[in-house]
Amino acid sequence: MAKQKIQIIVCGGTSCNGNQSELLIDNLRLELEANALENDVRVIKSGCFGLCNLGPIVKIIPGDTIYTHVKPDDARDIVSEHVMKGRKVERLLFTDPVTKKVLATERELSSHKKQIRIVLRNCGIIDPENIDEAIAYNAYEALGKVLTEMKPPEVIKIVKDSGLRGRGGGGFPTGLKWEIAYKNKSDEKYVVCNADEGDPGAFMDRSVLEGDPHAVLEAMAICGYSIESHKGLIYIRAEYPLAVSRLKTAIQQAREYGLLGKNIMGTGFDFDIEIRYGAGAFVCGEETALIHSMEGLRGEPTVKPPFPAESGFRGKPTNVNNVETFACLSPIILKGAEWFASIGSIKSKGTKVFALAGKINNVGLIEVPMGTTLREVIFEIGGGIRYGKKFKAAQTGGPSGGCLTEKHLETPIDFDNLIAAGSMMGSGGLIVMDEDDCMVSVAKFFLDFTVEESCGKCAPCRIGNKRLHELLEHITKGKGTLADLDRLKNMSLVIKDTSLCGLGQSSPNPVLSTLENFREEYEAHVTIKKCPAGKCKDLMEYFIISANCVGCTACARVCPVGAITGERKEPHVINPNICIKCGSCMEKCKFDAIIIQ
Amino acid sequence: MKTIKSPAELQKRKAEILQRMNEKEKIRIRVHMGTSGQASGAKVIYDFLKLELEKRNIDAVVISTGDMGYSYAEPTMEVTLPGEAPVVFGNVDKLKADEIIEKYIKNGELVDGILPANYRVIN
Incomplete structure (x- = not known):
């Protein structure tokens, strides 16, 4: 094997990226070139180190030195001191605020990592067939x-x-x-x-x-x-x-x-x-x-x-x-029991594996101690919301749970806190939703699931969930009234109280929790008949702003039902009675002339 | 295979296995082949590595394991060079696998796409 060269690894996780780690990489490369070292030292962008609150992180091999809170301007010192003279840049090393000890390597810093693998200890490590x-x-x-x-x-x-x-x-x-x-x-x-x-x-x-x-x-x-x-x-x-x-x-x-x-x-x-x-x-x-x-x-x-x-x-x-x-x-x-009990929150011990899914960057499995906050899970470990959109809600407990909103971001996740927040732990699915998700549709989606999965033995679950689903269907079609919202709530409570097993007792939870946290969204559906997230097809109308339309006919040609008419080089119009709201015209339009109302 | 007749014998067997694993100063490669990994094409990478390593005369052990949970970066693989800490690479395709063989496995040069261990271990 060739002599090992110096390699500089820069964290390219979402959090470090947001703190200019890209610029840092560019600066490091420029500095190396300026010193004619670009062939001897490599700069590599990596995934997240799990040390987001200390980021941006730079690791240097050999030696495994970790620099924390590195700014783009620090590239010069890293190259001139560490790379060229072999001296560590002391001011970029992490000092533990409690013990005042300098933690210079990844191993020493590992206790600052948010995840602990107990359940997943051997997953991906051992050959399961041997x-x-x-x-x-x-x-x-x-x-x-x-x-x-x-x-x-x-x-x-x-x-x-x-x-x-x-x-x-x-x-x-x-x-x-x-x-x-x-x-x-x-x-x-x-x-x-x-x-x-x-x-x-x-x-x-x-x-x-x-x-x-x-x-x-x-x-x-x-x-x-x-x-x-x-x-x-x-x-x-x-x-x-x-x-x-x-x-x-x-x-x-x-x-x-x-x-x-x-x-x-x-x-x-x-x-x-x-x-x-x-x-x-x-x-x-x-x-x-x-x-x-x-x-x-x-x-x-x-x-x-x-x-x-x-x-x-x-x-x-x-x-x-x-x-x-x-x-x-x-x-x-x-x-030992003490070891396990030392991890986690007061009433929930140990770790929990969560399956992150939905509109989150790092979809996958994570294992964190009980009591980790929702913000840490979504924004640090999960890498935040996709495409930089706004966080709206996270559903825990699947179809039996409820949604957590922005006000719950600082809530430590454990069994009891989740129940207090109107949700539940469930098996650990965590579905993240962004500003484009309609909460009424989300509740309907989960009810779709429970209606399908109800075994049919007891009436509240078999019939009640079906009726709940119908009400939601009505609301998303713009046929709901304010009285329907109260009916939703009452029926949900009755189903919860009278069902035989956990499935029925928890199936109205998504409805109750979205109703509780996003009542204004439900009200918009039933009063002004609009879906604020623009998801419910029956409540939206595609519309051409004639001032922006140049009459290129691109939309009319792509429309599968021929709902768009107009002369060339003249503003076009959409016939709402024919339009099936597929959105193809909006995708095709280069002039931002088509909007949803 | 002989049955294990006491917990002491289990310990002995463990020591033997560990010794065997460490004795062979071999390059160890793990391809993460759970359902998520396989759905993203981990089997292709596994076969590619087995074939190419042999072709290129590199003495390495390739094993298939379960997933690590990095669903967003599947397929993933891990390389442990003798005496080095394991390195995990994400979003591996044949091109990347080739780069990993040529640069990291042959010369110890890291390539983009490393997924550092963002967790603590208990052992």
């Missing part, structure tokens, strides 16, 4: 420790002390759930992993199963030991073929190694895991419906109590946990 790689990264070590050094109540105590709460949405304390299952004595008990990830836009469970299946298998075995069960079942939707095939491989390899099956690691404990497939019904994410579906019955929920911990799969005590909950487990056992 158990040896998983073992090299500590897989099954926690299981070994539990089986040889602890009694079931001790394990349950650790889980309780860690403060781990169910990541599937409800946030029920996991340790407590285990304790109830442990105390219900039976000849047979079951451990179920809920991998029926159904929220639109959420895919963290899939990623964990695809990237680190052994984390889930190991945690299920630990749970089995703790509640005295010998049988684990993974309920996964058949739409996740890659996750299914990697799980199958992982189970097979774990059995061959004696890490699942009879007499695990020679300790006399038996535990085996099977896969059960779901057909992709949203309601089957609800634990009672999930259990019925696994039994071969219709995926319909039943009244709790009895809770699955008392009478679940085949009438036996059953403990159901989500994929992400299980994935937290082995680090808790290995590093």
Whole structure:
């Protein structure tokens, strides 16, 4: 390999970019050229370092020196001092305000990074189809420790002390759930992993199963030991073929190694895991419906109590946990309850994986400690709103949650704060909306989903949601009245109060929360019959400003229904009775003569 | 494969695997091939790397893993040169992969499109 040259890495993340990191790169290149160093030193633009509040960031290799708050003018010093003389530019190094210690390398600065990977610790690191790689990264070590050094109540105590709460949405304390299952004595008990990830836009469970299946298998075995069960079942939707095939491989390899099956690691404990497939019904994410579906019955929920911990799969005590909950487990056992409880907020411990989607720059998965603010998630880690548009709302909890608005940006995200803000954690989907999104249409979109996914067992959910959807349809078509808004609210509250399961109890949430936060938008739809975001087709009209129109006929030629007429070089007009509001004319017009009213 | 008969044996197996992994001073390449990665064409990159590295006589281990969560920059891949920290590259196409082989893998020269680790790890 050639002798390593000096390389200057400049952060090109959205936040650093906004602070002139582009100009900094140009300046660095000019400085290097001025000193005839352009062939020896390379300047590279990178993605985000996750140190946005210290940006713009510059990293220099070799040595891994990190400079913070670097301005375009600092290029000269970096080149003349660091590159040419090998001396660090002291004033650009970061000094910790508390300890007064200078943190000069990326490793030393890592505690300033916003994300911590606990659940995603091995995703993208290990080969999921090779158990040896998983073992090299500590897989099954926690299981070994539990089986040889602890009694079931001790394990349950650790889980309780860690403060781990169910990541599937409800946030029920996991340790407590285990304790109830442990105390219900039976000849047979079951451990179920809920991998029926159904929220639109959420895919963290899939990623964990695809990237680190052994984390889930190991945690299920630990749970089995703790509640005295010998049988684990993974309920996964058949739409996740890659996750299914990697799980199958992982189970097979774990059995061959004696890490699942009879007499695990020679300790006399038996535990085996099977896969059960779901057909992709949203309601089957609800634990009672999930259990019925696994039994071969219709995926319909039943009244709790009895809770699955008392009478679940085949009438036996059953403990159901989500994929992400299980994935937290082995680090808790290995590093201790105090370690886990030290991360996160007062009542919500540990980290949460969010799937960022919608109008955000860095779409993807992130894992942050509970209590990180919405602003940090969207504007620092998520890189802000696409095309520099204005943030309007973020939907958490999918179709069961509500929207958070600008006033919630400083709210630390955890289970309780989200409920106080009229939303919920859900499985961690976070859909970001910008100024162009119509909130009435958003509410309608989520209801579309719940109407489709309602199992039909109870009337409030089956009929009520359909009626809610009709009302919203009316409003977006300009046929709504002010009285409809009150009707929406009343009906939503009734559905919430009277539905049987979590699906119906939460399905009106998007309506209630958009109504609460964006009432003026609903009112504009019903009073002046306008959609402020310009999304509802029936409420807008395309219009040609005759002063701007030069009569080029481009619009008339592109119109698919022939709604535009006019002589050449004369202003054209759109016939609103024929226009289907496809927007093609507006795209074609080079003179900004076509507007939406 | 022999079954593991005690937690102590698991530790022993782990030590052996780690030793085997570190012993071979080989270049390690990970292509992130979860659903998001594959949908963006990670398989093409994986096949390209396997073929080209052999053609160009570079001794490297190429493995496929799950996704890291950088959906906005898929396909992504990671290169670990012996004795160096891993480097992740985003938005990799065949052209980029070729550049990575020629510049980074052969000469240790970084190329644009690096995704620095923006998170803390626990191990």
